[in-house]
Amino acid sequence: MKIVLQRVNSASVKVDGEICGSIGKGYLVLLGVGHEDTEEDCRRLADKIINLRIFSDENDKINLSLTDVGGDLLVVSQFTLYADCRKGNRPNFIQAGKPDKAEELYDYFVEYCRSKGKRVETGIFGADMKVSLENDGPFTVILE
Numbered sequence: 820m821k822i823v824l825q826r827v828n829s830a831s832v833k834v835d836g837e838i839c840g841s842i843g844k845g846y847l848v849l850l851g852v853g854h855e856d857t858e859e860d861c862r863r864l865a866d867k868i869i870n871l872r873i874f875s876d877e878n879d880k881i882n883l884s885l886t887d888v889g890g891d892l893l894v895v896s897q898f899t900l901y902a903d904c905r906k907g908n909r910p911n912f913i914q915a916g917k918p919d920k921a922e923e924l925y926d927y928f929v930e931y932c933r934s935k936g937k938r939v940e941t942g943i944f945g946a947d948m949k950v951s952l953e954n955d956g957p958f959t960v961i962l963e
Contacts, residue, residue, distance in 0.1 A: 851900030
């Protein structure tokens, strides 16, 4: 599982011109699922994200978690995180999980985050999505 996590002041995702998910302060989570990924990987990474301390405290030190600041999550599926560009000029996606498994784990990740008390908005799995965000910092982290 690969995640690109962006700390945002706001983020939204549109499908067919309509907003289907939108948050204020929190994290935009771009989530890619690989062949070998499991529900345990979902739980481990979700717990890491929820507890990751990358928001600034009153002394401007990076010391607060998503929970500490009352932030939300916008989770967007992104199989292209598994792009292999080592050969040629056209990426291959052989390491990306099959769509049915990827959607199952994507849904599990979202529901697990919700079970931890987080407000979670989403895109639409497999859709052509347009993502907008105001990156705070910018602060971007890659997790696997």
